[in-house]
Amino acid sequence: MGVLVSVRRISSYDVDLTSELRELLAPLGGMKAFVQPGEKVLLKPNLLGPFRPESAVTTHPAVIEAVARLVIDAGGRCFVGDSSGCGSHESVLKATGIGEVMRKLRLEWADLDTPAEYAFPNARVARKIRLGAPLAQMNKIINLPKAKTHVQMVATGAVKNLYGYLPGTSKSEYHYRLKTREWLAELQLDLAVVLPPVLNIMDAITAMEGEGPSGGTPRQLGFLAASPESVALDMVTFRAMNLDPEEIPLLAAAKRRPFGTTDWNGIELVGATPEELLCRDFQPIRQLGNPLRLLPLPQKVLDFVQRRWKAVPHIDRSRCVKCMRCRDGCPMRPAAIDPDRSAVADPARCIKCYCCHEFCPVKAISVNPTFLERFLLTPRLRTFAARLAGRIKA
Numbered sequence: 001m002g003v004l005v006s007v008r009r010i011s012s013y014d015v016d017l018t019s020e021l022r023e024l025l026a027p028l029g030g031m032k033a034f035v036q037p038g039e040k041v042l043l044k045p046n047l048l049g050p051f052r053p054e055s056a057v058t059t060h061p062a063v064i065e066a067v068a069r070l071v072i073d074a075g076g077r078c079f080v081g082d083s084s085g086c087g088s089h090e091s092v093l094k095a096t097g098i099g100e101v102m103r104k105l106r107l108e109w110a111d112l113d114t115p116a117e118y119a120f121p122n123a124r125v126a127r128k129i130r131l132g133a134p135l136a137q138m139n140k141i142i143n144l145p146k147a148k149t150h151v152q153m154v155a156t157g158a159v160k161n162l163y164g165y166l167p168g169t170s171k172s173e174y175h176y177r178l179k180t181r182e183w184l185a186e187l188q189l190d191l192a193v194v195l196p197p198v199l200n201i202m203d204a205i206t207a208m209e210g211e212g213p214s215g216g217t218p219r220q221l222g223f224l225a226a227s228p229e230s231v232a233l234d235m236v237t238f239r240a241m242n243l244d245p246e247e248i249p250l251l252a253a254a255k256r257r258p259f260g261t262t263d264w265n266g267i268e269l270v271g272a273t274p275e276e277l278l279c280r281d282f283q284p285i286r287q288l289g290n291p292l293r294l295l296p297l298p299q300k301v302l303d304f305v306q307r308r309w310k311a312v313p314h315i316d317r318s319r320c321v322k323c324m325r326c327r328d329g330c331p332m333r334p335a336a337i338d339p340d341r342s343a344v345a346d347p348a349r350c351i352k353c354y355c356c357h358e359f360c361p362v363k364a365i366s367v368n369p370t371f372l373e374r375f376l377l378t379p380r381l382r383t384f385a386a387r388l389a390g391r392i393k394a
Contacts, residue, residue, distance in 0.1 A: 003261045004028060005227040005236045007271035010205050011220075013053075017066035021201075024226050025070070027270050034199045034228075037075030039139035042110055043067055044197065046146040046161050047082040048214055049325075049359060050095035056208045056218035059144045061097035063203045063224070067144060068105050081110030081134055082164045085171065086325045086359040089113065110134035115167040123190040125183065131165045135195060143197035143230060147204035147221060147237050149212035149285045151354045151367055152181050154248045156213050157237050158200040158230035159260075162191040169329075175353035176331035185253040192230050193259060200233045201226045207241065209283040215363045221279055223272065231260025232267050240277035243284060286367075310352040311367040315343045319364035326356035326365060337365075 008024040010017070025031055035041055045059035053060050064080065071078045080102055084092045089111065093099030102109065112132025119128050135141070145161035153160060163171060178184050202225040210216035221240055227233040231254050238248060245251040245262065255262040315326070320339050327335045336349035337356045345356070357365045 002266040002268040003227060003229045003232040004268050004270065005225060005229075005232050007223050007225045007236070007269060007277065009223050009272055009276070011222050013060050013062040013205060017062050018069050021063075021066045021070060021224065024201075024224055024271070028199075028226060028228065031070040031074045034142070035071050035074040035076040035140060039076050040079065040137060041071050041076040041140045041142060042079045042081050042134070042138040043071070043107075043142050043144055044161065044164060045080065045082060045098065045144040046148075046156075046203075047084045047089075047092050047096060047098070047164070049085050049361060050087040050091040051214065051361065052095055053097050054218065055214075056146070056148070056206045056216075057214045058092075058096045058098075059146050059203045060205065061101045063201070063205075064098055064144060065101045065105065067142060067201060068101065068107055071142070072105065076140070077108075078105070079108045079110040079134070079138065081112050081132065083112040083132055083167045083171070084164075085355070086329055086361075110138070112164060113167045115170070118194075120190065120194040123194055125178070125187040125190050130167060130170060131191075131195075132167050135165060140199075141195065141197040143200040145200070145202055146208070147202055147241065148208035149210060149216055149241075149283075151211055151213075151215075151285050151357055152352070153184070153250060154285060155234075155238050155241065155243055157202060157234040158197075159188055159192050159234055159250050159254070162195070162197075162230070163188050165191050165195060169331075172329055172331035172353070172355050174331075175355060176351060179351060181249045182253065185249040188250060189253055189257065189259055197230065199226065199228055200230045202233055202237050204237055204240065209241075211285060211357070211367065214358050215360065215365065217283070219279070219282060221277070223277060229260055231262060235262065235264070235267060236269060236274070236277070239274055240279060241284075242278060242280055242282045312347045312350050312352070313337055313345045313354065313356050313365050313367055315339055316364045316366065317343055319362050321362055321364070323361065325359040325361065329355045329359040331355065 006027045051057035068078045114133045115130040116133035145158045148156050150156040204221040207221045208216040209219040254260045327338045337345040
């Protein structure tokens with residue numbers, strides 16, 4: 001028997017989500033299988049910033065309310081906590097609608113922006129790291145990610161949502177220190193290894209396609225999914241988004257370790273078939289994908305090309321409101337992007353982490369492909385690279 005992933009087809013947030021969630025968790029033993037009376041339970045949603053629920057940037061408040069009700073019914077003491085990429089937690093809770101849920105159910109806020117030192121000898125990237133102090137005070141963590149595309153990490157789900165364990169600007173600092181998405185994937189996997197949630201519940205009723213995690217377009221996927229394992233849940237969700245696991249840095253890193261279940265034969269899906277969940281015309285991010293890896297060139301050459309094909313962020317001045325979240329969230333000092341200086345990020349300083357794109361509340365920052373990227377993405381070059389790689393392997 002494989003790792004269980006339970007799925008519930010739900011078309012709208014305007015249904016009785018508490019009852020739907022109860023049905024979703026029934027194959028897993030219900031909420032009481034994960035929460036014991038008197039335990040402190042942290043609900044860890046995706047609270048990227050002060051975005052309204054209909055934008056599909058953050059975990060929907062109706063999902064958080066339903067989960068909280070079941071935790072309370074199981075006797076748990078329920079907290080909500082995250083470290084947002086931008087904005088104060090007061091502004092985030094107000095805009096997302098989660099503040100109203102907390103007031104209604106008298107939930108407590110766990111401020112993950114308050115740092116504390118943690119030591120994890122078995123971690124691969126950061127054996128000593130500053131994370132949100134309240135994490136150490138919790139008995140259980142329930143992970144509530146949002147299904148979205150991501151301009152740097154291709155997609156964001158259960159594992160990526162744990163990056164919110166890091167307080168404040170340290171998330172941007174790690175973008176600068178680790179440079180590549182492969183190393184960032186290893187750090188995010190470390191967080192899943194050392195502080196694993198007991199339960200992961202994916203909000204995929206309305207997901208985000210295109211240039212996520214904040215600049216994309218809401219897209220109906222129509223389901224909630226739950227599993228005790230974050231990697232297995234991401235496998236199911238990203239397949240529904242019609243994404244290739246090999247193209248997603250986090251899943252590729254999990255397979256290399258190995259960590260979690262990246263083999264479909266090890267996943268038992270209940271409630272729906274993969275074909276029933278699949279959104280065939282789901283719009284992914286624009287990314288280079290296979291051609292570079294297929295070309296028989298030294299790794300240093302491939303790295304050199306990759307640094308130059310990746311898009312530099314551009315600011316649409318007709319949309320920009322000069323909130324300066326892009327500048328303030330940039331891990332470079334001085335910032336590589338500044339609306340007061342230029343409409344284009346400084347290509348000599350930009351590390352292509354796209355934090356500015358994430359933090360922009362009005363979708364004023366784009367990551368349009370460069371000329372080299374458009375050339376490398378042509379079907380003719382893809383076919384040539386694949387054939388060339390095939391001949392060499394033979």
